[in-house]
Amino acid sequence: MGGVGKTQLAADYAHTAWKASSDAEGLDVLVWVTAGSRQAIMERYAQAGVELCRADPDDSEEAARTFLAWLTPKPGQRPCRWLVVLDDVADPTDLRGLWPPVSPHGSTLVTTRRRDAALTGEGRRLVKVGLFTMAEAVNYLTRSLAAHGRTEPSDQLTALATELGHLPLALAQAAAYLIDSGESAARYRDLLADEQATALADLAPDALPDEQATTLAATWSLSVARADTLRPAGLARPMLQLAALLDANGIPQDVLTGETARAHLTAHRIGTSPGITAEPAAVSHLDAVRALRVLDRLSLIDHRPDIPQQAVRVHQLIQRTTRDTLTHEQQSQYARTAADALLAAWPDIERDNALTQALHANTEALTRYAEEALHRPDAHEVLHRPGRSLGESGQVIAAINHFDHLVTTTRRYLGPDHPDTLAARHNLAHWRGEAGDAAGAVAALAELLEDRTRVLGSPDHPNILATRHTLARWRGEAGDAAGAVAAFAELLEDRTRVLGSPDHPDILATRHTLVRWRGEAGDATGAVAALAELLEDRTRVLGPDHLDTLATRHNLIFERGEAGDAVGAVAAFAELLEDRTRVLGPDHLDTLVTRHSLAWWRGEAGDAAGAVAALAELLEDRTRVLGPDHLDTLATRHSLAWWRGEAGGCGQCCGCARRAVGGQDTGAGPRPPRHPGDPPHFGPVAGGGGDGIVGKPTD
The missing domain is CATH 1.25.40.10 (Tetratricopeptide repeat domain)
Structure with a gap:
């Protein structure tokens, strides 16, 4: 199930294997793949193909195939010792044709919440990862608190571990809450037992067992509530609600801190009294960044400002729980806000390939979560933008498929x-x-x-x-x-x-x-x-x-x-x-x-x-x-x-x-490709008018 620590176990295994790379049993190559979709798997395989095999970076499918072929042992060649980690596989069909080859010199480690028979087969071994035992859970809480100079009675930690269902993710967030808030484990248990927590349990995701889902949802809700009390107060929840509609594997920081996102934060800031008519103070760019830092502190997101194209990562289950707390009207409204934010961050001239790929992934995620909302009352322009991007970058077949x-x-x-x-x-x-x-x-x-x-x-x-x-x-x-x-x-x-x-x-x-x-x-x-x-x-x-x-x-x-x-x-x-x-x-x-x-x-x-x-x-x-x-x-x-x-x-x-020119010897050379200077980025909405290519029709 989500939150049991599969990724951490895989990372520890990979790290240990890599540290032993100088030994006879160590590794030559380690490839980590965040395998949330077939496209993500293909892109990381392609990256490995480019870096290891000099594959063509502009043909991702061929580069991926080159990498998989490279992993296959060759007669007469020095064995290559490799480990491929496919982390968080969401759909077994995403791996069709993409399983690394069986090799005496290499291993593949897959983490997933799925239990499909398609994931098992000859040469594969299923390792079920369960919850912490009581001793592991209490030991985890004790050590986490001790690292910050905190101690709690063992009976309170034992009771807390039981009420959290021994779920590692829930224990981690509870520990973060205790450390940042300074409150006791007894007080935290009282909050878990509050009626508000019981109401949140009714909104638990279907994929989780009932009791554990209730505890997990309560833990996240309490962490968000705590985040809203930290400076800048009241911004954590609306920020997380926006992030919950975008790509879990990486959201560009500008999408969540740009003018559109800041207007959303200003309008939905927690603590604004509904009866007050005065305009709330506008949220600044710095406040938006600080809201991300608050969410990061309470382990609700991972914020990496050093990677601006994919600065924010959110666990998919946290996203799901957050989306489930929204009314239908709210989700529709926030989806179009997220679409506006993506468009605002999308440059007219795409010079940063990593940013472009992230914007495509986020638009795909938003469409997956809220496709109907993006078509009501009309089709949002963000639905057209990826197709135009693909076409203008030369990927005309992909543009055709998109439209x-x-x-x-x-x-x-x-x-x-x-x-x-x-x-x-x-x-x-x-x-x-x-x-x-x-x-x-x-x-x-x-x-x-x-x-x-x-x-x-x-x-x-x-x-x-x-x-x-x-x-x-x-x-x-x-x-x-x-x-x-x-x-x-x-x-x-x-x-x-x-x-x-x-x-x-x-x-x-x-x-x-x-x-x-x-x-x-x-x-x-x-x-x-x-x-x-x-x-x-x-x-x-x-x-x-x-x-x-x-x-x-x-x-x-x-x-x-x-x-x-x-x-x-x-x-x-x-x-x-x-x-x-x-x-x-x-x-x-x-x-x-x-x-x-x-x-x-x-x-x-x-x-x-x-x-x-x-x-x-x-x-x-x-x-x-x-x-x-x-x-x-x-x-x-x-x-x-x-x-x-x-x-x-x-x-x-x-x-x-x-x-080749007119079927006869013309005495003149062939003209350059399409007529020069006639780019296909025109239209009454897009701003050029030349070929009438529109993002959406004008009024």
Whole structure:
């Protein structure tokens, strides 16, 4: 059962084995996995695969398989002595295909609350971990109190151990309460017997035996009550209630200390009198951090501020007990507050991979606990954000899967014609196009446009205009550049009429994409003039470092190169690369696109060898960031083959590349991957307007 100390026993075993690593029976490799989900197991296996086997860090499944294969003993190789600890396995099916191999040199230690037959089998030994004996429980309490200069009568400690059911976690928290409060064991027993504790017993989690659950719930409740009396008073419980809806294995500190969380703490601070109308004092950032420290002191959470991406860990049973104390209305309200806090902490430009992974895990946990609340009265934008994050990081298949699931859930909770269901369909169609299925995107968006027009009525609704924008874009990508130009020209007239201000981001975005397709249709000179004018407007309205401004710079440079100024394009792209690296980071998709274009125009300017070197380096980075099968990675391979041929490295590459362009020898190299500077992070809500990709529909 939860709380008996399985993790501590496993940690002691692993620590002892590792300390003996210099001995003949010691370890060479120790891997600890917090196995709360299949994804968590896969990610830690993948990390081990990267660190031990030089596996690809961008293909977690393959890296995990590489690690498991590495554990298998090989003939003729020196035996590797290893221990893999799979801690707190929540579901036996999570281990399907992920059990470490049977080896005479290695061991696997699993801790779990589950008793499924699937966990046992040939070569596995089941060790049941029970409660403390009476002697162990009394000894634990005596030693814990003595370490802080406290003593209690043995009969009181014996009685307390009995009333706590000899459960190690309950004993630990009781000891912490006695030490921090200074109260006696007799007084603590009186509190356990209070009617309030009996009421909490009625809310005990189903997974625990009745008597032990009552005692455990009472212990946690009393610890929370004690925490609320410590400075800053009254914040521990609302903080724990928020944390109870997020990922048990790690919550970013900014999520629980940001403006949204602090507003929650201010509104729900314990001790605020309901009849007082005066506004309560706002909770500061420091107070929020101190509330976490208080919870940590009473062993209700583990707070590690040195790991800000996963600063707060909460035992799942504590989370469950806390959630069970909330009314349905409270849980719904707090779930949307937690969703707001996640969105506030989610950066527009994701440069910290650990933070991004933690935000994904917390959104997944919140959705698991409160999916219906996140769809009432409408679909919260946090449901869309992970899909956008996946797509913009190059994981387009994962983005497709995310939005496909979201279409299903919004349709189930809100109906097929709800604006949020239509928004999810919009995003799903877009990422299908980004995955290479432009024709499929066109078909899906054409159907969506009919449905949005029918449901929303007015052809001037922002979401109808956004769908027209995205549909026109993918028509162009499907090969109809002239049709895209005509559709964007008509859309520009309508958006200008509806929005009025020529500086509206959606109008600027429509101008941007219209110019792009005019260039694709062959009007490079006209595209240069229009982009130069647009760049001035976007710089004035959005600023020089805005992603849309940088996108326009990129396209302007590209079209100038197309118009004949290859040398100027090289110099301008080099300058843009510095700016994009500074603003977005070296691994952002747009930064990689700029590197591709810079390498291409170096070749066009006569430096084929320089283009080959730059593209070879880019191919390594794109493979690392995006994977070997991403369209941009394949495009880099294509361009590299072309310029190797131009540089004289292969008599076939140039011809192969030319034949890939329109099926004939065109005399011109392949263009870089997707059109540069046309990133997929636009939308009336998201802030760019370019492709109408929405977090949720506008009002």
